[in-house]
Amino acid sequence: MQVVRIILISAVLMLLVTCFPAKAIWFEATGQAAIHNGEKEAARQQATQEAIKQALLFSGASVKSIQSLVNGLLEDDRFEIRASGEVNNIELIDEIYHDDYVTVSIRADIFPQETMCSASDYKKNIVTTWYDINKRQQAAVGNLYDFGKVLAEKIQLEAQNHARHSFIHRVEPYFLTPLDKEKKSMAFTLAQKTDAQFVLFGEIIEFGLETTQSSGLAFWNNDQNRRNLTLSLSMFDGNSGEMVFQDTQNISAPWDFDIHKPINSNSQQLWDSTFGSATKKIIQTVVQSIDESVSCLPAFGRVIKVSGESLSINIGKHNGVKQGDKLTLFQMNQFFDPQNLPHRQFQLHPEAVIVKQVFAETALVESITGAPLANIQPNDFVARR
Structure with a gap:
């Protein structure tokens, strides 16, 4: 069970x-x-x-x-x-x-209570990567060097099954641990590459084992092993570069396995253990917190193709888009400050658009009034407000 x-x-x-x-x-x-x-x-x-x-x-x-x-x-x-x-x-x-x-x-x-915002109508796309173990030597116990990969995939699965306002649609298949000063520009790049609105960065800060020696008077008892897990997360808006979520979760739970034997990071044996059960609670807490952090933020979609007076956008049925929905159209301008850090400004387009066709991950929109959508290009945006 x-x-x-x-x-x-x-x-x-x-x-x-x-x-x-x-x-x-x-x-x-x-x-x-x-x-x-x-x-x-x-x-x-x-x-x-x-x-x-x-x-x-x-x-x-x-x-x-x-x-x-x-x-x-x-x-x-x-x-x-x-x-x-x-x-x-x-x-x-x-x-x-x-x-x-x-x-x-x-x-x-x-x-x-009633939901306080209409922005939650659409699920916001989130991309994340595998989570690197900061102290790699700590993964030697159990040979769990790929635990950060499995953890990211478990968080994605929990979000897809239970999140109401967000959708982790991709886990990029590599470890990524940028410096804090690099996260903003990396969020821009990763969001555009993966059609995501938000970029979730994660790192396993602590993954070590602690052993409590049994009392000499109770020599028949085995030493007690506990494993620590500290997961640090931060999430950035891939359009504005703003940090919208930050959290650190940690546990210390009994380690029920022989410290000299390897164990599969994705095995039922691990995830049914005391440590696995405690880690599941972290996953649930993280997903709920992330979901709440974006619940009342506007849902953005990116223009991925311009065909005459029709625009293809990168949000669809998975996000809750429906035929007949009305969206606001934005244009984006990017500039760099004296420290060479990127910034973006958004300019409202005079024409609103309406959804004409909906697909699993994309949708087709057109001007509500039929007026030309002048100067709109790929990587401009639509928003649900």
């Missing part, structure tokens, strides 16, 4: 939201977590957190408010999540222990 399985049982509408928009709604959810090394309480907390998170996400997670849920059920834990609902009460429905996992069912009394 997987380390964590999440089952959303039901969302029970106790009051009609349309008639009573300020009233609460009961959401019912169930979470499951594996029990490692007999640590039932840790598994219970994880399963409970997953259930609460699912109830919150089901009610809509888009506004950057942080709830601290300390309600008897989690009286010894401070659980934080960004969501668009205010949590009034949480009730424990059921708690069942199985041989190797625990199931927790809860009901949450949530005041849902």
Whole structure:
């Protein structure tokens, strides 16, 4: 079985939201977590957190408010999540222990809020690369030199399955760790190359193993190994060069493997382990945070082809584009400051455009009024505002 399985049982509408928009709604959810090394309480907390998170996400997670849920059920834990609902009460429905996992069912009394921006209608394209391990020698334990490659792909998969406002459409197949001063210009280049709006840079800062020696009085116990993981991320707007997201996540979790034997970075054995389970939580947190950071930013598409009075743009069905959508047209000018750093300015075009045809990753737009789209060239932009 997987380390964590999440089952959303039901969302029970106790009051009609349309008639009573300020009233609460009961959401019912169930979470499951594996029990490692007999640590039932840790598994219970994880399963409970997953259930609460699912109830919150089901009610809509888009506004950057942080709830601290300390309600008897989690009286010894401070659980934080960004969501668009205010949590009034949480009730424990059921708690069942199985041989190797625990199931927790809860009901949450949530005041849902309306989405605060229309820009979230479209998913924004994000490109990232493999994540380099800063201290390469730390990957020797387990022979996990390609762990950063797998981690980037796992983040992409999580985003494609669960992100509501963003879409990691490409993972470039190489390690890339630019200096901070290089990231802005590199974001311009990488975004244009891959048809992305945002560029996500990542680096594994720490990947080392710590060993705690067993007590001499308890010589029968083995030494305890823990593995650290620190992931540093920053994301830049590929059109303006502005940094829109930055975060560092770290964990220290038991390492359940022989330190002298290799393990496949993409194996179920690794990702079902205690360390793998903790890393999955990092992945979920990162994807949610990235998704929220772009939720209310305008969705940009790039003009990739000009054919008469029709323009092909690099966003399509995957981004939520629909036939009949109206978009704003921009032109871009680039200049360099005295320090030779690139800057871009955007100029609004007088003609708005409408989507005529939609494909998986592209769309065809034309002027709403039928007027000529003068001076528009590839690499100019359309925007959903």
